[in-house]
Amino acid sequence: MAKKIVYNIKLKNIPGGGATPAPPIGPALGSKGVKAHEFCKQFNDQTAQNRGELYRVEIRVYEDKTFDFDIKPPSNVALIKKALGLKKGSAQSNRDKVAKITKAQLEEIAKIKIGDTNAYDLEKTMNMLAGTARSMGVVVTE
Secondary structure (H helix, E strand, C coil): CCCCEEEEEEEEEEECCCCCCCCCHHHHHHCCCCCHHHHHHHHHHHHHHHCCCEEEEEEEEECCCCEEEEEECCCHHHHHHHHHCCCCCCCCCCCCCCEEEEHHHHHHHHHHHHHHCCCCCHHHHHHHHHHHHHHCCEEEEC
């Protein structure tokens, strides 16, 4: 018989290989009766190869206080910033352009994100990423 899920916890911007029981992880899990250090150990083991990469995590907590989790790829914005070496996007994206991104770079990011979006194929995922890039003040080029 399947265990009953009591809580679904979503965390974002958790550093790969560097999760600690400090906020936001500790309070989010501790308040639900889950040992944060156990989660951190498992998460760090699974993400050690991408140390420093920021991940999103969905944690399911069961009635017996056990848990499992899914590691999601970084956000669209984080992947675009990483690909272009940006610290942040433009505050006024319609006026101030901060960088250029090529279709090839969008395709590489789309291959990472395709299973995590509601787009049906690679081209639609690239279109979604292009919209995100434009809203950050990044010009999409051929």
